[in-house]
Amino acid sequence: MFGRDKEKTDVIETLPMVPLRDVVVFPHMMIPFVIGRASSIKALDYALVKGKRIFLSAQHDATKDNPSAEEIFSLGTICNIVQSLKLPDGNVKVLVEGLDRGRALEFKEEQGFLKVVVKLIPRQTEAASGVEALMAKVIALFEQYVKLSNNLHYDAMLAAVRVEDPGKLADTIASHLVLPVEEKQNLLEIVAPQERLTRISAMLEAELDKLQVDKRIQGRVKKQMERAQKEYYLNEKMKAIQKELGRKDDRLSEIDELRKKIEQARMSKEAEDKALQELKRLEAMPPMSAEATVSRNYLDWLIAVPWARKTRERKDLQAAEKILNDDHYGLEKVKERIVEFLAVRQLVNNPKGPILCFVGPPGVGKTSLAKSIARCTNRKFVRLSLGGVRDEAEVRGHRRTYIGAFPGQIIQMMKKAGTRNPVFLLDEVDKMSMDFRGDPSAALLEVLDPEQNHSFTDHYLDVEFDLSAVFFIATANVLHTIPQALHDRLEVIRLPGYTEPEKVEIAKRHLFPKQIQSHGLSPANVSFSEDALRETIRRYTREAGVRNLERELSSTLRKVARKVVLDGKAFRVEIEPGNLSEFLGIPRYRASRLEERNEIGMATGLAWTEVGGEILPIEVTLMPGKGALTLTGKLGDVMQESARAAMSFVRSRAEEYGIEPSFNRRVDIHIHVPEGAIPKDGPSAGITMATALISALSKLPVRRDVAMTGEITLRGKVLPIGGVKEKLLAAHRIGITTVILPRENEKDLADIPKNILESLTVELVEHIDEVLKIALVPRSAPQPEAVAPPDLGPVQEGMTH
Ligand SMILES: Nc1ncnc2c1ncn2[C@@H]1O[C@H](COP(=O)(O)OP(=O)(O)O)[C@@H](O)[C@H]1O
Ligand SMILES: [Mg+2]
Secondary structure (H helix, E strand, O other), X not given: OOOOOOOOOOEEEEEEEEEEOOOOOOOOOEEEEEEOOHXXXXXXXXXXXXXXXXXXXXXXXXXXXXXXXXXXOOEEEEEEEEEEEEOOOOOEEEEEEEEEEEEEEEEEEEOOEEEEEEEEEOOOOOOOOOHHHHHHHXXXXXXXXXXXXXXXXHHHHHHHHHOOOHHHHHHHHHHHOOOOHHHHHHHHHOOOHHHHHHHXXXXXXXXXXXXXXXXXXXXXXXXXHHHHHHHHHXXXXXXXXXXXXXXXXXXXXXXXXXXXXXXXXXXXXXXXXXXXXXXXXXXXXXXXXXXXXXXXXHHHHHHHOOOOOOOOOOOOHHHHHHHHHHHOOOOHHHHHHHHHHHHHHHHOOOOOOOEEEEEOOOOOOHHHHHHHHHHHOOOOEEEEEOOOOOOHHHHHOOOOOOOXXXXXXXXXXXXXXXXXXXXXEEEOHHHOOOEOOEOHHHHHHHHHOOOOHHHEEOOOOOOEEOOOOOEEEEEEOOOOOOOHHHHHOXXXXXXXXXXXXXXXXXXXXXXXXXXXXXXXXXXXXXXXXHHHHHHHHHHHOOOOOOHHHHHHHHHHHHHHHHHHHHHOOOOOEEEOHHHHHHXXXXXXXXXXXXXXOOEEOEEEEEEEEOOEEEEEEEEEEEEEOOOOEEEEOOOOHHHHHHHHXXXXXXXXXXXXXXXXXXXXXXXXXXXXXXXXXXXXXXXXXXXXXXXXXXXXXXXXXXXXXXXEOOEEOOOOEEEOOOOHHHHHHHHHHHOOOEEEEEHHHHHHHHHOXXXXXXXXXXXEEOEHHHHHHHHEOOOOOOOOOOOOOOOOOOOOOOOOO
């Protein structure tokens, strides 16, 4: 048995030894490890028998199974075996406690294990000056080290810092540092505690630096990982959203899909090249960039435009005629011309003919005829309202260089049609205006020109698109605001408006059934008597077409629908003149706008405006003055001129009409025309103004049942005017019995419905003298009986238009 010698004289003993792989045992340290080598187990067994002391020292090369003496560090630790446990696999687990440093002086191999002659290296306990400060520093560093490195236990740190002996402190800390074996061995070999501490302090500082850098890097790595994770999460989410939207979750398949669509779109060669080129660009872009969105949009447009799809055109003219008749009452001439037009289009295979244009007031069926034509010819129908279109770009698109650019209306509508041969209605071409941004009608002209429209270029699409298979139809309220170049391309079909009986029929056959259906009613719920229809037409509408009539029917049926919902499906009501006001309220118009009496200075003209024919009452008032002529009522230039012409004529013929020739020196003349009824055909109010003027000056009243229209020359000749049918319809509507027309308009009477001609006396005149003869009431003649307008009901007092 060898006791531990505290004396400073050399203590030498012979101990069994175990070479350690990768471990350096420091004094004061408890360490468990497993022993497996047969020689080591033998050494252990020997030690267990001989006082449990053993010498442990690291071998240079951990991989050597049987290191020779030279391959083992000679400086090691004399240890006490605290515990040993045989493991089932034959290995032995031991727990040892380091006691002191020792230097192996001699290695001997005996009985199959190593023994060493060890010289104990005594501990140095005397404290050098300054060692305490050094200890404090090392402790502080160690604390930091523990905090930064995550692989040391807090306990170990505490145990270490409680140590008061510098040597023990150095050893304890050294044993806890994570260092390569050589480094640890180096520490073990420094015998002087202060020196060891200094070394440890330096090592800790270096280690701390490293750890801090690590920590920073780790922080950065962590941030990066967080970002990566976030991106991953967002990407996954995006994929989920895209999947939800029915898109493929994969970039490649998006490109593939686009490519497939491009191939299937049967584009023109030019367009396909452009699309594939764009696809290549898109492929190179980050998928979520704004640029990619722009690119994708563009491709979507290219793909969506109908390059090749067509409906099969129906050429059966009889079927066409039938459809037109089914959809529209009356309009015989119009329908006839449409069928002719279709026939010509078929014969002239390359349809370079003119563009059909329906002209007429609102609600006469222009749009609805165009729809019927689409049905007749088995084409899709699209409608582009040009009202308010002022900008060429609206028609032709913006260049793609603009952010948020998109194609113009033509291409948008073609996409909507989905086929390249639709009926394309250019509604209200007369309402298109132009401003500094360019003339949209120029773009429209190109669209309509068969020489050009096979290669129509939208600024956005930027490739030619063939519009030649499109059946363009235009509509307008009036023709005179349409640019001449465009006008020249149109084949005009006029729809002047309907007579009252026509309106009744249209309402009965078309409007009412349509409205019943769109209100979800059945014919069993409601009936509308013919008298009630007539009453609605007369007292609730004043129009050439049937748009307001349709609106009134709709508001009637809304009330009926409400009742049906409240009272059940069995609800039924018959609408008669007697209960009409329950549905439509107080009538809006008097049955007639005829003057109550024959008036002096007041003549009834007929005007042709955008909303159809209108009556145009003209008032002339005289005041003492010096012959000034005042015109009020927002009159256009042409109308002012014709007022002056009328004035000059009257002066030249004053005597004949019993007017004092110098009247213009004593009176001021004021001519008033109600605003809003300005004729669109220019000077047609000429004879009306002359009549009112002469009536005022001669004090002869004008017959209230006479209406007139015609231009007047300075010599009193009456010149022809436009819109005869519209004007006659308007005159008829308000109960005029006699209409004065220029003789040259006689040919227009051929178009007038028979029933109108039967109820009106049409006087054809060439000179204003004839007009005055008919219109003025001679001084001797008694006032004629008030003429009742044709079959109109009573007018409630106090109701005015
Ligand atoms: N002759 C007609 N026969 C049947 N319905 C008609 C007739 N004329 C007009 N309509 C109907 O009147 C309504 C207004 O016609 P619409 O085509 O919109 O007029 P516009 O385009 O000339 O202003 C539509 O419901 C239309 O079907
Ligand atoms: Mg319309």
